[in-house]
Amino acid sequence: MATILIVDDLKSTTDAVAQIVSANAHNPLTAASAEEAFALFKESDVDLVITDMKLPNKSGLDLLRQVREIDPMVPVIVMTAFGTVKNAVDAMKWGAFDYLTKPVSMVELEVKLDKALQQRSLLLNNQDLQLENNYLREEVHQQFSEIIGQSQEMQEVYSLVKRVAEARSPVLILGESGTGKELIAHAIHTNSDRSDKPFVKINCAALAEGILESELFGHEKGAFTNAIRRKPGRFEIAGAGTLFLDEIGEIAPSVQVKLLRVLQEKEFERVGGTETLSMRARIIAATNLDLEQQIASKQFREDLYYRLNVVSIQLPPLRRREEDIPILIAHFIAKYASELGKKIKAMSPAALKCLCNYTWPGNIRELENTIERAIVLTRNDQIDCEDLPIHIQQKNDLASDDSVDEEDLTKNMEDHEKKLIFKALLETRGNISKAAAKLNIKRTTLRYKMEKYDFLRYKFE
Ligand SMILES: Nc1ncnc2c1ncn2[C@@H]1O[C@H](COP(=O)(O)OP(=O)(O)OP(=O)(O)O)[C@@H](O)[C@H]1O
Ligand SMILES: [Mg+2]
Known part of the structure; x- marks a missing residue:
């Protein structure tokens, strides 16, 4: 149950809103002026303020500023008469969470109330998480320094990492771009008894076929035109440590054959050499490609796949572990604020909302870049919507608020349609x-869809 402070000089309005608030199992407090409201705000634990813009002495905007000065984590929704929406937009610039046009519609109020309270609990959680995060980081420093995330999905990853760390068998790390594959490969190494030996990385996609081969296995003097001296390869350099083969899905067929042989026989020769060297390194490979599909299209050898895939770790995309977003944001703010020498106190609720609603196709790398950019751009000590890239800013409106589950197209389209219809009906x-004209569909089609989505029971005025 949340405590909601409702402010309007018209008693009929405060009563009506209070009634809806009570009906939603929350506790309403009412005030007829900004002064009265502010006094109440200071003495009670208010979770949300809903205030009219036009009040007798001080305005709703004054109240908004006072409230935000004391506690910026309490969302404020402003009410404004139809036709004066511009005032409301001004209020949003001062940090209002959202606005309602009067006379207030019950559905709209309920929807916005819910969102504002969700937002508040997210902000409170985020604050707790920052504290908890500091503590956890201390605790797991040895094991998973710098890996952030407490979701169930990540807990499973940590537990797998711990279990595979001690073994010698190859590990295959799978996951979309930016999900942290390299970070996890490193964590496996630091958690293993090889941690005092080298961790050697090679990006298989970045090198041409011939160079990749000599980089991996080394070459003898005179092996090819430019081989003026003997050069050890990464297998040799890694010794009894860990060799991380990044972007393994991109490796050329001829190198695949050679790699398969090393994995099978634990032996190799330098390019142009005859001496047989033994392979002692532990192999970790990673890719963001679908290897089974690569096998089907004959681009990746099935036998190599089985050799590499003794244990696999699948990293979840960020959109599947949304609860980690706030804690990652806190982590990157701390990291870049100190790196860039800026003091960043907070993130505006609206900006946080955009970040939480976005689906992050580039995963954690994209989130990290977004925060770094915002810290560079922001002109004050708070990150605001305007500091975010435009396509992320757009996630602030009603039509695009929930994150999208890309795999379920039908459900997705329905969700989207439902939101657009709801929005058109509100407007x-x-x-x-x-509304039908706005949506460019027939009136009868809209009626049918309203019935389907159970919108007929709502009064939108
Ligand atoms: N759980 C995490 N906690 C903190 N930072 C993370 C986490 N996961 C990834 N990162 C950061 O995100 C960035 C991308 O991670 P990484 O390079 O490991 O991704 P990747 O899966 O290898 O991506 P790609 O497939 O594009 O190479 C890095 O800067 C990394 O430090
Ligand atoms: Mg990588």
């Missing part, structure tokens, strides 16, 4: 003909 105050 036309429930006028079906106007």
Whole structure:
């Protein structure tokens, strides 16, 4: 149950809103002026303020500023008469969470109330998480320094990492770009008894076929035109440590054959050499490609796949572990604020909302870049929507708020349709003909869809 402070000089409005608040199992407090409201705010534990813009002495905007000065984590929703939406937009610039046009519609109020309270609990959680994060980071420093995430999905990853760390068998790390494959490869190494030996990385996609081969296995003097002296390869340099083969899915067929042989026989020769060297390194490979599909299209050898895939670790995309987003944000703010020498105190609720609603196709790398950029751009000690890239800023509106589950297309399209219809009905105050025109569909189609989504029972005015 949340405590909600409702401010309006018209008693009929505060009563009506209070009634809806109570009906939603929250506790309403009412005030008729900004002064009265502020006094109440200071003495009670208020979770959300809903205030009219036009009040007798001080305005709703004054109240908004006072409230935010004391506690910026309490969202404020402003109410404004129809036709004066510009005032509300100004209020948003001052940090209002959202606005309602009067007369207030019950559905709209309920939706916005819910969102504001969700937002508040997210912000409070985020604050707790920052503290908890500091503590956990101390505790797991040895094991998983710098790997952030407490979701169930990540817990499973940590537990796998711990279990495979001691073994010698190859590990295959799978996951979309930016999900932390390299970080996990490193964690496996530091958690193993090889941690005092080298961790050697090679990016298989970056090197041409012939160079990759000599980089991996080394070459003898005179092996090819430019081989002026003998050069050890990465297998040799890694010794009894760990060799991380990044982007293994991109490796050329001829090198695949050679790699398979090393994995099978634990032996190799330098390019142009005859001496047989033994392979002692532990192999960790990673890719963001679908290797089974690569096998099907004959681009990747099945036998090599089985050799590499003795244990595999699948890293979840960020959109599957949304609860880690706030803690990652906190982590990257701390990291880049100190790196860039800026003091960043907070993130505006609206900006946090955008970041949480976005689906992060580039995963953690994209989130990290976004935060770094925002810290560079921000002109004050708070990150705001305007500091985010435009396509992420757009995640602030009603039509795009929930994150999208890309695999379920039908459900996705329905969710999207539902939101657009809801939005059109709100904007036309429930006028079906106007909403249909806005959506560019037939009136009868809209009626049908409203029935399907159970919107007929709502009053949108
Ligand atoms: N759980 C995490 N906690 C903190 N930082 C993370 C986490 N996962 C990834 N990162 C950071 O995100 C960036 C991308 O991670 P990494 O390079 O390991 O991804 P990747 O899966 O190898 O991506 P690609 O497939 O594009 O190579 C790095 O800067 C890394 O430090
Ligand atoms: Mg990588």
